[in-house]
Amino acid sequence: MLKQVLDIYELLSDAHIDGARVLEFLKSRGLTEFETRTIRRKEGTTDFVKIVIPGREGKKSGRQASTLGIIGRLGGIGARPECIGLVSDADGAVTALSCALKLADMQSKGDVLKGDVVITTHICPNAPIQPHKPVAFMGSPVDTIDLLKYEVDSEMDAILSVDTTRGNRIINHKGIAISATVKEGYILRISEDLLDLLAWTTGRPSQVLPITMQDITPYGNELFHINSIMQPCTVTDNAVVGVALTAETVVPGCGTGASHEVDIRNAVAFCLEVAKAFTEKKCRFYDEDEFSRIVGRYGRMNVLQTLGKE
DSSP states (O other), X not given: XXXXXXXXXXXXXXXXXXXXXXXXXXXXXXXXXXXXXXXXXXXXXXXXXXXXXXXTTSGGGTOOOOOEXXXXXXXXXXXXXXXOSOBGGGHHHHHHHHHHHHHHHHHHTTOOOSSOEEEEEEEOTBOOEEOOSSSOEEOOSSOHXXXXXXXXXXXXXXXXEEXXXXXXXXXXXXEEEEOOOEETTEEXXXXXXXXXXXXXXXXXXXXXXXXXXXXXXXXXXSOOOSOSTXXXXXXXXXXXXXXXXXXXXXXXXXXBSOOOHHHHHHHHHHHHHHHHHHHTTOOOSSOHHHHHHHHHHXXXXXXXXXXOOO
16 A cells, blocks of 8 residues: 555645545546545645545444544645645644555455545645644644534544654654553553554564653643644543554654655555454454443543643
């Protein structure tokens, strides 16, 4: 699926790219269920993109197979006019759209997943740069909470949140890593099923992204966040796992020439193998019985999904 990654990378490497052109390209490859809308704020605009790939026994066909959500999280794919070309932060969008393209190509050849896959991201080639330590992040003309209203779909039974995570000193590994599962304010144990799929698709030992309590709280509460990778968990009760594109060195989100196509290919492969297994009930994000026991002993932690007290 490196071919699909290269196709999407070239498609997005355009100062004038927008959601309509992205969907036009995907339509030419056989996709039919998608939408785009422009979100306008005084700081600028971005184009939200949603793509649904129906499964043979998914909800779209009136059946009950589980639906996986794949969210490409980012501030923007470009920081024009300050920076020319795709920025490091674009990898979330490239991964999500490459997943859609690969699934389209698979369906055209007769390989249809059991359940539906819902893929969301947004396209902004001229997002602002945001100060952050140890290196600058990409900002967005649209607030995170506004983006999440579009990115997190009610049909998603579990979510993979894909985000570039190179602007830190926490994980020093080039490739991809996954987070622990987060659900309703709890950071749960890391899914053994997902660790297996990560190792199989990369051919390397599984890497884990450390996350903290701050990381699973909403942006806007004046607490430090490693980045926005876990933000979908603040607006859903379903399980969320972060899929991080990582590096051995600290790389700013607004850095250009920092994307590594083979790493993105590995992220796509992982997401698609999870989609296959999850929709066939061969992969669990968390242990439901254990989660019930945790809640029974310690109560709800949904307060961490809010901004908390002033």
